[in-house]
Amino acid sequence: MERRPELYIGDARISSLRIFLDGYQFSATVHNIEKEQVFPPFWYFHEWAMHKYGWGESTAGWKNIILEENQNDEELALKKCFELLKEFRTLKPISIKRSKLNQTNIKFHHSENCKIKRCIDPVRQLTEPLYENADEIFIVQFSHDFGFSIFVKLNDESIGFNWRERFKTNKEAVTKSETLFGESLKWEYLTGDLLSWGNLIIKENNTANKT
Numbered sequence: 001m002e003r004r005p006e007l008y009i010g011d012a013r014i015s016s017l018r019i020f021l022d023g024y025q026f027s028a029t030v031h032n033i034e035k036e037q038v039f040p041p042f043w044y045f046h047e048w049a050m051h052k053y054g055w056g057e058s059t060a061g062w063k064n065i066i067l068e069e070n071q072n073d074e075e076l077a078l079k080k081c082f083e084l085l086k087e088f089r090t091l092k093p094i095s096i097k098r099s100k101l102n103q104t105n106i107k108f109h110h111s112e113n114c115k116i117k118r119c120i121d122p123v124r125q126l127t128e129p130l131y132e133n134a135d136e137i138f139i140v141q142f143s144h145d146f147g148f149s150i151f152v153k154l155n156d157e158s159i160g161f162n163w164r165e166r167f168k169t170n171k172e173a174v175t176k177s178e179t180l181f182g183e184s185l186k187w188e189y190l191t192g193d194l195l196s197w198g199n200l201i202i203k204e205n206n207t208a209n210k211t
Helices: 005-009 014-030 042-053 061-069 074-088 103-110 170-181 194-201
Strands: 093-100 117-121 126-129 134-142 148-154 157-160
Touching (some): 014 061, 103 134, 103 170, 134 194
Antiparallel strands (some): 117 126, 148 157
């Protein structure tokens, strides 16, 4: 596709690539086609573009960020996009630590001491625990100075706590984890093939963010 974009997306424009990928995603969702998630998950490409260009947030999306940073030149932006994708694919976990959640952690998460809740009725101000059936929590440190992210394992499915929220330091990630499950978390560093661990951790369920 990089060598002959016109053959696949009709022209050499980054906007056409984004439309093509959105159509692919929509079709897979409509037809319940399960796609194997591998590290790094593609939805982190929004964050990668933000990181590479020094933007304060990624809400504009990778296409708009790259396009604006390349003088709104669609063809130039497409070429740069492929360059960034190649580099993005080298992103990997360089450290992963895990804490298995015990009854004390779960009790804290369901108590009023846990301030991070899911709102189920804003009128009556009703909330419920963010993670009903949490088993483990992971802190992943990325290569390329990409920071740290939190992932929570739920009934053998792992989803990101908030994939847009990355942390600059391990301490910040630990503090956020403790606001969810209390200060009694006991951490252990995973060893072996960290990329395989990363692939396992970012495995998503069908309701997770896939944009």
